[in-house]
Amino acid sequence: ETGVTQTPRHLVMGMTNKKSLKCEQHLGHNAMYWYKQSAKKPLELMFVYNFKEQTENNSVPSRFSPECPNSSHLFLHLHTLQPEDSALYLCASSPGTSGIEADTQYFGPGTRLTVL
Amino acid sequence: RKEVEQDPGPFNVPEGATVAFNCTYSNSASQSFFWYRQDCRKEPKLLMSVYSSGNEDGRFTAQLNRASQYISLLIRDSKLSDSATYLCVVNTGNQFYFGTGTSLTVIP
Numbered sequence: 248e249t250g251v252t253q254t255p256r257h258l259v260m261g262m263t264n265k266k267s268l269k270c271e272q273h274l275g276h277n278a279m280y281w282y283k284q285s286a287k288k289p290l291e292l293m294f295v296y297n298f299k300e301q302t303e304n305n306s307v308p309s310r311f312s313p314e315c316p317n318s319s320h321l322f323l324h325l326h327t328l329q330p331e332d333s334a335l336y337l338c339a340s341s342p343g344t345s346g347i348e349a350d351t352q353y354f355g356p357g358t359r360l361t362v363l
Numbered sequence: 364r365k366e367v368e369q370d371p372g373p374f375n376v377p378e379g380a381t382v383a384f385n386c387t388y389s390n391s392a393s394q395s396f397f398w399y400r401q402d403c404r405k406e407p408k409l410l411m412s413v414y415s416s417g418n419e420d421g422r423f424t425a426q427l428n429r430a431s432q433y434i435s436l437l438i439r440d441s442k443l444s445d446s447a448t449y450l451c452v453v454n455t456g457n458q459f460y461f462g463t464g465t466s467l468t469v470i471p
Contacts, residue, residue: 289367290407290450290461303458337406349454350395354406 250274251355253338259361260328268323268358270338278344279321280352281313284335296321297344328362335359364389369451369462377470380441384465386434386451396427398436399450401464407450410436441469 251272260266272279281293295303296315310332312324321338338355369386376382388396396413411418413425413434424437434451446469451462 287371287463289365289463292458295458305458345456349459350397350412351409352459354408356406359404 250353251338251340253336253355253358255358256356257359257361259363260325261363262328262330264325264328266325268325268336268338268360270321270323270355272319272321272338272340272353272355274340274353276340276342276353277318278341278349279315279318280339280341281321281323282337282339282354284337284357286334290337293323295344302344325360328360330362333360333362365462366390366455366460367451367453367462369465371463371465373466373468375468375470376441378441378443380469381437381439382441382467383438384436384449384451384467386436386462388432388434388451388453388460390453390455390460391429391432392455393432393453394456395454396434397452397454398423398425398434399452399461401448401450403447407461410449438467441467443469443471445469 254269278297282290284290293307294313299315314322335357337357339352341352398410399407400410401407413427417426422439426435448464448466450464453460
């Protein structure tokens with residue numbers, strides 16, 4: 248299934264590095280999301296974009312910087328991360344963010360990030 | 364209090380068994396409810412939505428009890444391929460909240 252793609256699939260970076268995660272959806276959806284999944288914890292919503300506008304920033308540290316140039320693409324720029332930021336970062340999309348349009352989210356395969 | 368609580372398991376059941384997972388949510392204004400399935404090292408995928416009237420999809424039955432703020436998933440005649448983590452998900456209208464997931468292993 249290639250509805251939502253993410254690159255890279257794996258990333259190892261040092262605390263002083265700058266890297267970016269990319270997400271692309273081919274479903275014609277208007278809403279895109281970044282989630283963080285750490286071991287033994289529930290998925291944590293980080294950011295929500297609807298029609299390219301950020302509608303949710305769930306108290307995420309500024310070392311994570313999202314960018315949404317259009318409804319199909321979403322980036323997560325990473326800078327001076329900490330080892331505790333190591334996790335699976337999942338991108339998702341849905342038709343919209345309210346009502347039935349938000350009801351089904353389609354996830355990408357995720358980027359497994361390790362911060363050394 | 365967590366928005367969504369699930370028993371993490373693990374549940375280890377023999378093939379053909381019936382297994383039930385439960386989930387509770389804290390926000391009484393929650394609007395829609397789902398079960399997602401996540402295979403090891405893969406992304407979550409929607410298994411089924413959950414309605415107050417209950418809904419069934421083959422061997423899977425989901426129930427919602429709004430009064431008790433409780434969601435369940437019943438899997439009948441378990442298959443080896445059912446082995447996965449099952450995530451309870453609640454949409455409050457503002458945000459999706461995920462449970463930590465319940466791990467199921469079906470044993471031959």
